[in-house]
Amino acid sequence: MSRGTVNRAVLLLAGAALLAGGVLVLAGGLDLYGRLGWSPPSWWPLTSPDQPVLSDASRTRWSGEAWWWPVVFAVLGLAVAGGLWWLFAQARRSGPTVVTLPVAAPGLTLRLRARALADAVETETIALPEVARVSAQLTGTPKRLRLRAAVRLTPDADPATTLEHLHAGPLAHARTTLARDLPAELRLRVVRPPSPPRRTGAAPRVT
Structure with a gap:
């Protein structure tokens, strides 16, 4: 797989994630669900303007579990390592331009x-x-x-x-x-x- 293909795939995934998150925040902040008369399921994030993005129950749901913090640090470490690898790959040239x-x-x-x-x-x-x-x-x-x-x-x-x-x-x-x-x-x-x-x-x- 070429570097250009990897870059396009990374940008596509990042753009899709940011777009989906922005649409959810915008829909909840403008109360589009209430205006459209649609009741989202209980697990749906940000369903009304007064609701926080992450509730207290969502933020503390697994904080007492023994596996929670190791998983959090492992995921964050993988994200940082992947970002550094992608950054170094952009700086390293495989040949003359x-x-x-x-x-x-x-x-x-x-x-x-x-x-x-x-x-x-x-x-x-x-x-x-x-x-x-x-x-x-x-x-x-x-x-x-x-x-x-x-x-x-x-x-x-x-x-x-x-x-x-x-x-x-x-x-x-x-x-x-x-x-x-x-x-x-x-x-x-x-x-x-x-x-x-x-x-x-x-x-x-x-x-």
């Missing part, structure tokens, strides 16, 4: 987004008939770039032939664009063909 391309004009610097070059490799690779899916990423430093790609092949593909196509096509074009060597780490995986459906029922009898 921009690469410099050679140009003949003196005094002119041409920069290319690393993601754009990886997208070009993915677009050219997925066009190969034996490729079902591909994911590419530039890693390393701007002076020591490295390409990592995970390629899923169709069930009838020949990995050796695909490797030749990759070296002669996408990898060669990326190296030509950079005008330097680009070491590559390729992971090829052949997708299994779908299993035939199982037959149900008894076989017909021939007489």
Whole structure:
């Protein structure tokens, strides 16, 4: 799973939780339940403007239990650890964001987004008939770039032939664009063909 996918999932969950909490507080503060003539169940939070968000009974319900405080500290510790992990993951870069391309004009610097070059490799690779899916990423430093790609092949593909196509096509074009060597780490995986459906029922009898 990529960092962008994790970020979108975290933001989606956090936004959904904040939206649900805001709607509940707004509905109770404006007494929408009473205006609509709907009686929420007894466990429903904040059903009227005079009701606190957490009642005394809710806050002290399990405070006398032996397992309550260890669970509270464990949950808070996991939340803090998860937040720190997510924060450090944002600060840690898995690869360069921009690469410099050679140009003949003196005094002119041409920069290319690393993601754009990886997208070009993915677009050219997925066009190969034996490729079902591909994911590419530039890693390393701007002076020591490295390409990592995970390629899923169709069930009838020949990995050796695909490797030749990759070296002669996408990898060669990326190296030509950079005008330097680009070491590559390729992971090829052949997708299994779908299993035939199982037959149900008894076989017909021939007489």
